[in-house]
Amino acid sequence: MKNLIRSAAFLRPYAWQAFASLLMLLALTGLNLVVPRIIQAVVDDGLLRGDTAYLVRSALLLFGLGLVSALLGLGNRYASEWIAAHVSYDLRNRMYDHIQYLPFTYHDHAQSGQLISRCIEDVRAIEKFAGSSIPELARFALLTFGILGVMLSANLELAVISLLPMIPLILMTGWFGTKIGKLFFAVDQAVGEVSNRLQENVTGVQVVRAFAREEYETKRFESANMDVFRKWLHVIDEWAKIMPTTNWLITIGTILILYFGGQMVIAGELTVGAVAAFNAYLLMMAEPAQALTGLVNAGGEAAAGAQRVFEVLDAEPDIKSKKEARVLSALKGEVEFRHVSLKYQNENNHSLTDINVKVGQNKIVALIGPTGSGKTSLVNLIPRFYDVSDGAVLVDGRDVRDVELTSLRRQIGIVLQTSLLFSDTIRANIAYGRPDAAEEEIIAAAKAAQAHEFIEGFTKGYDTIVGERGVTLSGGQRQRVAIARALLTDPRILILDDSLSSVDTQTEKLIQAALDKLMEGRTTFVIAHRLSTVRRADLILVMDKGHIVESGTHDELLKAGGLYKEIHDLQLMQREEALTDIQPITGNKPTHENTLYAPRSNAG
Amino acid sequence: MTKITPPEFITRSEEQLDKGYDPKVAQGLMQFLKPYAGHMIFALVLIVIVTAAAVSGPYFVKLAIDEGIAANDPLALRNIALAYLIVSIIQLGFNYWRVRIMARVGQHVLYDVRTAMFAHLQKLSLSFYNRYSVGRVITRVINDVGTLREFITWAVLAIVRNLLGIIGTLIAMIALNFQLSMLTFAVLPVMVWVTIAFRKAARQNYRKVRAAVSWGNSVLAENINGVRVVQAFSRQQHNYNTFSGYVNRYYLETSLDAVWVASLFTPVIDLLGALATALVVYVGGTAVLGESITAGVLIAFVLYIDRFFEPIRDLSRRFDTLQSTMAGGERILELLNTPVEVRDEANAAEMQPITGAVRFDNVSFHYSDDPVLVLDSIQLDVKPGETVALVGETGAGKTTIVKLLARFHDPTSGGVHIDGVDLRTVTQGSLRRQMGMVLQDPFLFNGTVKENILFGRLDAKDDEVIAAAKAVGAHDFIMNLKNGYETSVEEGGLTLSVGQRQLISFARALLANPRILILDEATSSVDTQTEHIIQSALAALLKGRTSFVIAHRLSTITNADKIVVIDGGRIIEQGKHADLLAAQGRYYELYKTGFQD
Ligand SMILES: Nc1ncnc2c1ncn2[C@@H]1O[C@H](COP(=O)(O)OP(=O)(O)O)[C@@H](O)[C@H]1O
């Protein structure tokens, strides 16, 4: 109920339309009452008077009234549906927008199938209710009170007797109302679960196929589907109880009137006509009584939907700009982590502990370390995808929590570790961060990311539409488009999160060379496993279990002889094996380490 | 009329559907009703009884007044009231029964349709999913199927009831006065014409509405799934403008169009009813004046007209529901009738236990939406137990080769054979159950870590799960998670680092204990040390199985029995590491750059 009242707020912009729809409905109801009177008048007056002109007029009047009521019917229906459509339009917009701003943490734990179903199915339930509820409710009240008034004034005693069945009816409806909302909520949850199953099955389709788990998946789907079925049965049970009973109680009223009214007639206290009239009134109650059930039912469905909608809308995007947040002007690009710790929501352990780094303008920072050591977690703090649990992340000396979020993120280009693309053209994907970018800029970015060549190789070139998430591209192609996408925004701070993992070594070299140029004049964070990428950095951070265990330049770290040296030795060993493989062929002596690992200044 | 043009993939299916698809849709949907024919007929009988009971109500009233009250007979009155009560209770019981039956049938049908759709989705080939977004699939299975509910639960019987009512009234009218009946029916042709026109307009509108829902859902779903990129690029405002200005607005406008036509229909029918009444009043009234009929007949007739148009009005509302249902039904059947590209032949055999000889026989292949050959005359022979490494630039076609091996797609020409058996002649299930794949993009399901590993072999024991995790060096980090193997990973494994996800999906493939193991950049996001550990474990694991390994870090593949270098969809070199180096070809180049700076 609370949720229903809250969702009524969405009707507010359309108060006038709702009012108009109500008026039309009332006029229509009135007209419907008038028509039988006219027919009666025709019979009584026209026929008896034997007046042809009067007949013509009556016929025309009947048709005219038909026309007016048709127009009113049209107006009323269209108005209420118009309101409903607009309410749901507004609601869907709200949901869409709100979800976009919910933080990563929310999405980490949210089930997208449920989210989708909330935006669609639940909004629809509200929509169905929104347009018609107010006029219907008003009509119900009017009819009920009108009929009640007539009955009570006609014969108090008989009225009370015949209305006795209304008491259980009202109680039942009330009880139905409290129950049906919960039942519908359960249905909605179950439907959401079904869309979750679908969502997961479609996204994971390759894995399902690879392991021939179709039957297993179908079983899981069937059980979710069966759950919907079961939850619906609960609703149906309530329907089956209330709907026939409503009619039945009205009939009981008739029987009571006949029985007690009849006795009154026999006792001479009442006329037969009065009993018949009373019965007619009571039958008129049948319609609003049924309407009430329908209304309560739709209300329950809408309330359940509203609850699920508000669960989303009430989730605070806790990562958002403060009111007094400063809009960042062009960044210099200094980044500082000051005693930063990070514990993800619902986790016991810290993923980052006491991180202390200061990175100067235009420096290149490389992060290396075992899987799960916190590299991604660390760089994700710079664009404030997550908020630190302790300490602060500062960009140009300002805490990222104090600056306007868009102005911060616009100056950061990030290539996420999972390079997700959208089902759009390759051009639109590259231009994702700058939809207004010129063609040459897009091509330039693609060239820098070594993507231009393969894109041109497609029949439709830059107009090739990629599948959802980029599934129609090979892994390395996807990564390169993602790199181009980040480069196009010409960011002050560039973050490359393991962005070349699926790229072959030759292409990697080419991208490296292009990036070397592009990294100039930007602060860059690179996460990589291959030392060839890491070693050129101005600062290398070696991470393990959420700590920075070592930091320094390549040479410093080698001297220190810690984890970095271990990684280095392992890769060196592999390299040396490789060189001994190659060496007898080329006939060259194994090249000295220093010339292979040339310092960056020389290489650049 | 809306000026927004949705993307081509949204409108395409509409055009296909526009060619008088009706009977087929009805037929297709009937299929799902058939199993419940008995229930429905029974409900029909109930409805007849209930209607009869309802009709008898006024009769009881009349009896009570005439025999009881007017006759001053309290006993008779009591008996009649009692009889009425009993009849009403019977009506109540049958009504209860009817609602339950029909609503249940409705739910059964929805269940069946959804399950059938899901089962079909499990068969559709992967190229279907390249074109079809999650949002669109969800729309079809949830929303479009939802349009059936209202119709089956309420409308089917209401239509029957209304038709009965119309026929009954029709007979009564004709019996009462033939001329006046004909006069009333004069409006019927107009009504039929209106209905046909309405049907066409409404159907088209509802198709657009369904398409709009589909478009909206796919945009929504994509935005939700890609929300991290949206935020990273601060695209919220732009996306919102697109959504509210185009996608959602298209939905709004198509809905309004549909609603407009639907709102128009009932009043027009009403108006025709009023016209008929007016005609009857005039003509009949004149007749009364001319004394060819009595006033009583005229009054009765006018009442009948009302009774005649009431069910028609109700039908017209149902008819609207029907149009929306049919538009949904078209889309359901479209999905169910989507041909399965890669399917088991009728006489497909079970794949016998695989020894592991693999042969690509002059295989060429292109994906369905681009005619450019991705694989060109691939000729490859692999002996049982060999380890094959596929190397080459990204986009060369390595993943595509292993996809063909697992028969995710069928070759455009040529054939893939395992143990001399063409893959197209065996069932996909029996083939893939003997394979283990680590895909390039690790995907984890909503569930615990253990469940995710178990996906490889459902009946594996705990110690086997642990052994698999240990083999890929995942055990340690798993034990460090909140609840160890019982830790639930969120959808897609989002709370794990990418490398961790890879390790879990690696363990999953090992647990399957496959005859053929495919590792497609299985450790690309894993650090070198962990990778090294896996390498040493792998040697033992690969023994006795045929395996295909794709990797860019060449240190991982030097021991392969056969290295295959792919470039632009062709095999340009193959052989052992040392031989290929000696040849100083492409592999040599790749290898050298891999270790130089
Ligand atoms: N969104 C998240 N929610 C909870 N835990 C997370 C999340 N992302 C990462 N983790 C955990 O934090 C640790 C560090 O992960 P990450 O920073 O991704 O590592 P990597 O160094 O491989 O990039 C891992 O143990 C991972 O399980």
Ligand SMILES: Nc1ncnc2c1ncn2[C@@H]1O[C@H](COP(=O)(O)OP(=O)(O)O)[C@@H](O)[C@H]1O
């Ligand atoms: N599902 C698909 N639909 C259309 N084209 C695809 C699909 N998957 C891959 N391709 C294209 O086929 C080519 C080979 O891709 P792939 O086999 O994934 O390369 P890789 O050698 O990197 O594994 C690429 O040009 C890619 O764009």
Ligand SMILES: [Mg+2]
């Ligand atoms: Mg690949």
